[in-house]
Amino acid sequence: MGWVRAIIHLDLDAFYASVEQERRPELRGRPVIVGGGGDGRTARSVVSAASYEARRYGVHSAMPLGRAVRLCPTAAVLPVDFPAYRQASTRIFALARALTPLVEPLSLDEAYLDVTATPGDPEEMAIRLRDQILAETGLHASFGIATCKTVAKIASDLRKPRGFVVVRPGDEAEFLRPLPLRTLPGLGPSTAGTLAGLGLRTLGELAGHPAALLERRLGKAAAHSLTRRARGIDTSPVVPPSTTKSISREETYDRDVVDAGMLRERVRHLSADVGRRLRAAGLSARTVSLKIRYADFTSLTRQCPLDGGSDSDAAITSGALALLTATHQPDRPVRLVGVGVHNLENAAQLDLFSAPRAARERHLDATLDALQRRFGPGAVHRGAPAPELRDLDWRHEDLRET
Amino acid sequence: MNNWPSGTSTHTALRCTVSPSALSSSLSLVSRAVSPRSTLPVLSNVLLETEAEGLRVTATNLDLTISALVAATVLEEGRVTVPARLLAEYVASLDETTCTMEVDERTQMLRITSGVQKTNLHGIDAVEFPPLPARETAPAFEVDAAALQQAITQTAVAASGDEQTPVLTGVLLHVEGSELTLVATDRHRLAVKKLEAQVLTEGVVSGTVIVPARHLGELARAINPTRPRVGVAFSDARNQVFFTLRDMEISSRLIEGNYPNYTQVIPAHSTTTVVLSKELLLKSAKTAAVLARDASNPVRLRAGKGELELLAQSAEVGDHDAPLPAKVDGEDVQVAFNARYLLDALQAIDGEDAELSLNGPLQPAVVRALGRDDYLCVIMPVRVP
Numbered sequence: 001m002g003w004v005r006a007i008i009h010l011d012l013d014a015f016y017a018s019v020e021q022e023r024r025p026e027l028r029g030r031p032v033i034v035g036g037g038g039d040g041r042t043a044r045s046v047v048s049a050a051s052y053e054a055r056r057y058g059v060h061s062a063m064p065l066g067r068a069v070r071l072c073p074t075a076a077v078l079p080v081d082f083p084a085y086r087q088a089s090t091r092i093f094a095l096a097r098a099l100t101p102l103v104e105p106l107s108l109d110e111a112y113l114d115v116t117a118t119p120g121d122p123e124e125m126a127i128r129l130r131d132q133i134l135a136e137t138g139l140h141a142s143f144g145i146a147t148c149k150t151v152a153k154i155a156s157d158l159r160k161p162r163g164f165v166v167v168r169p170g171d172e173a174e175f176l177r178p179l180p181l182r183t184l185p186g187l188g189p190s191t192a193g194t195l196a197g198l199g200l201r202t203l204g205e206l207a208g209h210p211a212a213l214l215e216r217r218l219g220k221a222a223a224h225s226l227t228r229r230a231r232g233i234d235t236s237p238v239v240p241p242s243t244t245k246s247i248s249r250e251e252t253y254d255r256d257v258v259d260a261g262m263l264r265e266r267v268r269h270l271s272a273d274v275g276r277r278l279r280a281a282g283l284s285a286r287t288v289s290l291k292i293r294y295a296d297f298t299s300l301t302r303q304c305p306l307d308g309g310s311d312s313d314a315a316i317t318s319g320a321l322a323l324l325t326a327t328h329q330p331d332r333p334v335r336l337v338g339v340g341v342h343n344l345e346n347a348a349q350l351d352l353f354s355a356p357r358a359a360r361e362r363h364l365d366a367t368l369d370a371l372q373r374r375f376g377p378g379a380v381h382r383g384a385p386a387p388e389l390r391d392l393d394w395r396h397e398d399l400r401e402t
Numbered sequence: 403m404n405n406w407p408s409g410t411s412t413h414t415a416l417r418c419t420v421s422p423s424a425l426s427s428s429l430s431l432v433s434r435a436v437s438p439r440s441t442l443p444v445l446s447n448v449l450l451e452t453e454a455e456g457l458r459v460t461a462t463n464l465d466l467t468i469s470a471l472v473a474a475t476v477l478e479e480g481r482v483t484v485p486a487r488l489l490a491e492y493v494a495s496l497d498e499t500t501c502t503m504e505v506d507e508r509t510q511m512l513r514i515t516s517g518v519q520k521t522n523l524h525g526i527d528a529v530e531f532p533p534l535p536a537r538e539t540a541p542a543f544e545v546d547a548a549a550l551q552q553a554i555t556q557t558a559v560a561a562s563g564d565e566q567t568p569v570l571t572g573v574l575l576h577v578e579g580s581e582l583t584l585v586a587t588d589r590h591r592l593a594v595k596k597l598e599a600q601v602l603t604e605g606v607v608s609g610t611v612i613v614p615a616r617h618l619g620e621l622a623r624a625i626n627p628t629r630p631r632v633g634v635a636f637s638d639a640r641n642q643v644f645f646t647l648r649d650m651e652i653s654s655r656l657i658e659g660n661y662p663n664y665t666q667v668i669p670a671h672s673t674t675t676v677v678l679s680k681e682l683l684l685k686s687a688k689t690a691a692v693l694a695r696d697a698s699n700p701v702r703l704r705a706g707k708g709e710l711e712l713l714a715q716s717a718e719v720g721d722h723d724a725p726l727p728a729k730v731d732g733e734d735v736q737v738a739f740n741a742r743y744l745l746d747a748l749q750a751i752d753g754e755d756a757e758l759s760l761n762g763p764l765q766p767a768v769v770r771a772l773g774r775d776d777y778l779c780v781i782m783p784v785r786v787p
Binding site for chain 2: 284286307308309343345346347348349350351352353
């Protein structure tokens with residue numbers, strides 16, 4: 001049987017700890033724990049990652065750091081250095097994208113690749129990718145290769161670290177049959193408990209159990225999806241992320257703000273900042289949101305559409321101010337205000353009735369952006385309230401008047 | 403309950419014989435005005451009432467009222483309301499050429515006898531049916547039904563679905579002398595159609611109303627060759643419009659409010675004119691639309707050197723590129739439009755050749771059939787990187 005679909009699940013081994021070991025050769029082969037801010041205080045920190053050497057002592061991620069250090073006193077405890085991990089991750093995913101554009105990262109160290117349309121044998125492609133990652137970054141990864149995401153992920157997890165498991169087309173059900181229920185991604189302790197109550201222990205038993213009998217306990221959709229996946233049937237696609245999902249900016253005040261005029265001024269300022277970053281990314285937004293946190297820490301977030309999408313300060317500001325007017329209770333002291341834009345795309349439908357005004361706004365935005373690039377943020381900003389872009393130019397003509 | 407005494411009841415109100423197929427076709431049009439989820443039970447019903455010429459069937463959701471006259475032999479005058487969907491489905495199932503309908507005044511039960519079948523339907527007293535909007539003026543003007551049907555199809559597509567701006571969910575009807583203009587816009591595109599109207603009243607007829615686009619759609623649906631003319635009348639209060647057809651009347655509330663000044667956004671000039679086969683462009687735009695997957699479905703047009711090139715790309719899906727032979731006058735230009743709007747415009751125009759009048763990447767463009775002035779679409783571009 002040929003590869004109808006070929007999905008690779010790539011999962012780096014003890015990623016954060018391995019990055020640390022890679023850049024500090026003296027740590028190689030030694031237990032390494034990544035966690036905390038590096039200030040020596042372990043009381044409130046947890047383990048973000050542990051090398052396999054540390055895991056032998058019973059250390060695992062999300063464990064309180066203090067406890068981890070007691071379990072493994074010889075471990076090197078290092079602060080979390082996200083920029084370094086992100087950099088390594090970017091290099092690895094770039095190698096993956098050279099193989100196929102269909103790369104769906106799940107986190108910095110884990111991704112699905114759909115190589116169905118890439119010429120060649122999926123197993124050989126994965127071997128090449130594994131060798132390239134090791135050569136370029138010194139990092140090891142585990143691979144699962146199968147016809148769907150569910151089976152590929154289970155396969156990569158089976159022989160970690162440095163695992164390499166291929167499940168050939170048609171072998172899915174056989175491969176899954178002996179595995180315990182919890183190996184199925186998304187099958188949590190509560191569902192596993194329910195299934196155990198029905199006498200089910202393995203994926204094979206789950207696959208053989210009539211879905212109709214599960215429906216009553218789990219609901220129709222969940223029962224159907226679980227039995228299908230337990231048989232190795234999963235048609236969910238590998239979806240590459242759309243680049244930027246949202247842009248937002250918020251600020252917390254040293255002293256709570258009550259003055260309405262001051263709040264509106266801050267919303268204008270935040271909107272302009274978001275607008276500048278939106279334009280710098282070459283995007284426009286279809287939604288604007290406003291976040292308010294009051295002094296008593298109750299928060300609210302509201303959003304409204306930007307008709308057809310926009311990247312102009314005026315549109316974002318007028319949307320955010322309208323949300324402020326609609327939701328804010330005037331006398332409550334405010335601790336935090338945030339403005340965000342969402343549903344971003346790199347195209348914007350223009351509006352017939354605001355075309356001339358929009359052209360002027362565009363020119364003004366571009367001028368302000370250029371000045372800020374040259375002289376820094378805060379060098380110049382809009383003084384007057386942004387005009388309402390939403391007004392139509394109505395013609396007063398009506399049959400009923402004549 | 404089938405224990406009704408046979409024979410003529412002394413309490414009968416409304417008795418007539420009618421052809422089930424004629425009644426069925428009228429009911430299918432009239433039922434479009436029935437509220438699917440009304441809090442008022444009688445609004446789920448259709449009103450049946452006898453008239454000199456036959457049986458009138460009427461349904462309303464208070465915004466839209468549709469009534470049709472069905473040829474019938476009236477034996478006894480009367481009125482009743484019965485569930486519209488039930489009656490329509492039942493009558494559609496009858497094979498006989500005629501059926502008799504009669505109502506028991508006391509129980510408001512409608513009995514339909516057809517061949518050997520006898521069926522009783524529970525009705526609601528006609529007095530419960532809301533009073534229908536009264537047409538208090540004679541038709542102001544009349545238009546050719548087929549031309550109006552086409553005009554509605556060509557414009558209603560551009561009306562907005564956004565209830566936030568109610569006037570834009572309607573189609574503007576503007577009559578001036580013997581010319582009727584239909585206009586619709588959703589702020590991103592605009593459709594304008596002119597057709598000839600025959601003025602029926604004395605003096606100058608001039609004025610503007612806004613009719614819900616959906617209601618005009620129901621009018622367009624009712625038009626066929628047996629209904630060749632459409633008369634247009636208004637209520638005295640000027641808040642209702644009445645479209646009268648041979649055997650039907652459709653009335654709609656008007657949308658209150660001021661319509662944007664659409665004439666000022668129709669470009670008078672263009673910097674680039676492109677003329678090419680409408681079919682070729684339509685086909686290519688359809689293919690490109692498949693790949694225009696972003697929210698604003700952008701399809702890029704590049705005009706120059708005797709060619710119009712259509713490009714569409716989507717990060718997730720792929721890209722599409724199609725050069726088409728075209729007559730290009732003026733500046734070379736690149737502009738993007740929502741593929742949906744371009745397709746709607748091309749599908750709405752007559753003629754073999756389409757004329758695109760472009761004004762650069764940020765200004766409105768005009769799509770029309772080459773040499774035709776009765777219909778045009780203005781489309782605002784999508785700004786692309």
